[in-house]
Amino acid sequence: MRTIMHSNRLHLLLPFALPAAADASMALHDLHSPALDKLLARATLVERVAGEDFQRTLPHERWVARQFGAIAANAVDEAPLAPYMLLADGGTPGNEQWACVEPVHVRIAHDHLVLIDPSALDLSDEEAAQLLATAKPLIEELGVKVEAPTPRRWYLTGAALGKLAGASPLRASGRSIEIWLPHDAQSGQRSRIWMKLQNEVQMSWFEHPVNEAREARGLPAVNSIWLHAQGVAQPVRSPFVRVLSDAVATRGLALAAGVEAAGASASFQALGPLGAGQTLVELGPFAAPFIAQDWAAWQDALGSLERDWFAPALEALETGRLGALALTLAGDTGSVTLTATRGDLRKFWRRRVLASLFE
Template identity: 90%
Template sequence: MRTIMHSNRLHLLLPFALPSAADASTALHELRSPALDKLLARAALVERVAGEDFQRTLPHERWVARQFGAIAPNATDNAPLAPYMLLADGGTPGGDEWACVEPVHVRIAHDHLVLIDPSALALTDEEAAKLLSVAKPLIEELGVRVEAPTPHRWYLTGEALGKLAGASPLRASGRSIEIWLPHDAQSGQRSRIWMKLQNEVQMGWFEHPVNEAREAQGLPAVNSIWLHAQGTAQPVRSPFVRVLSDALATRGLALAASVETARAPSSFKALPPLGAGTTLVELNPFAAPFIAQDWAAWQAALDEVERDWFAPALEALDAGRLGALTLTLAGDTGSVTLAATRGDLRKFWRRRVLPSLLE
């Protein structure tokens, strides 16, 4: 592990920025990123974490949880982020064990069921609130407490739930849901309480006016719920002096660590002044095209990040206005972290290209 001692350090976390090697020929066909190319070529490799095909959490989730000490450094498939998400949503997790639940659409394929990226639902607050009003009493009847600081995300707690291993929605999106459904974390068996909860809600929403109206507009019905990130809040610490992110879990961890946090700015130039220490910025324009395997849209997102972040950050680093720049690029299963100082940019003999980092 390389330690960089400069002040005003910037760390960019980029989920879904690493396609798989199998997708490389398509994803990187028209890559136009000279600033990123130079940063990758000259930076020092800090960490490379290889993942596995059937891990139920995403590598950037595990990376953030490790940075804050919410999971052990050697944890391989665990990111109990629900209590921190609840905190970021304005709730109070306390010492209870929480799971996050989201309304979703499950599509019937030829011989299996496929989870659709929840963001593709375009569910309005009003629609979500009406569906929640039906689902909440059904869940509470089974002895499970529901907190819903926002109608789009609910938080469940109660001994009846047990300890469930759920999968992150974006980990399972676009795939058959069979192996990703919640199971008992100890026995590995399908959770009966969760199946009952899910069934009660599905029946309550069947032919609901919200869904009838959505289908009449050609929108997918909200026909199921998805559980993930179950866990209990632990004391955490932050290696960052400031955290700028739109991701709930990341902001929640920062809040739990009593660190300044806000939404991610639109560009490097919109960053607040960087003082001593490291500022973490999480940028996530890649998730939707990555999940949809829309590599033209993925490249367009990379073009924007190149223009708004990589190019001006490289210029600031080269001019000495930025002490150090670290990039953590995550994919579907693994992640890579590289760090560069002004001196690294002069190391012309270093040669590294993006395809060499692919999973």
């Protein structure tokens, strides 16, 4: 049987597009997305990956890493993306093992500590640079090298760190941090070097002028650092001819694979002619409301994507201007990938609904 390869293919990656079924039943009962509904109803299911409750990486991170060959196809909980993030931020990862470190706020709850979504900090580059200037000498005293091509993302390397298993910030956000703190990947023990490094930085930022000014403005203090994504850059290859994403790891993988990489387009129409090959677009408006459990804002994000992406993409598919459209919807633990062609849209007997995909 001959396989038809469509020359202009679009793949949309949608992190945090799959809430848990319990959340959906309570808060997402009035969704209105006819274009997405039709695409999901008629599409062919390509892959469904069921995750686990205590995985430290996010399903869309693992999906991207697999697509580019940065991890094995059967990898369960790996996303060693720091070297590719460093590349996208303008650094040179080389053959060293890098970890990404971000300044964060940890909130004291009743009987535990809770990590706050880093994007909710509203941390300016100037503030981050001042905090880094205080922390960097303390880190380097421990024999750890620091690269900071961008003030809000730092990259650490050094034999003293060892090989650490850290959790993605958005995986741990909103939860007690105890089980998500970095540990030695071989022994499973809490990393002493990381605990010492973290404590040194926390003490240096206590009553720091940046934090005093932030608290005076009613903003949370930057009171800790978070390590994640440690790994060594591997040779990668891209199944996409163009990658558009605001996620630094995704752009970094594209750069490492030698393909065009840029920020996500504002809409389907802004993409312009797709040309030959497959274009990947990663769209991230679900992340912040998903982490905050703000389902009204989540629905607003869905409405914007329906208008700007799903409806025009469906029209392009129906008229033949788009050869194929793939959708990868990810949640907190799992992901689903579906593909729709013009022929699939005529399969009226297919009845899949969005709610059936929720975790």
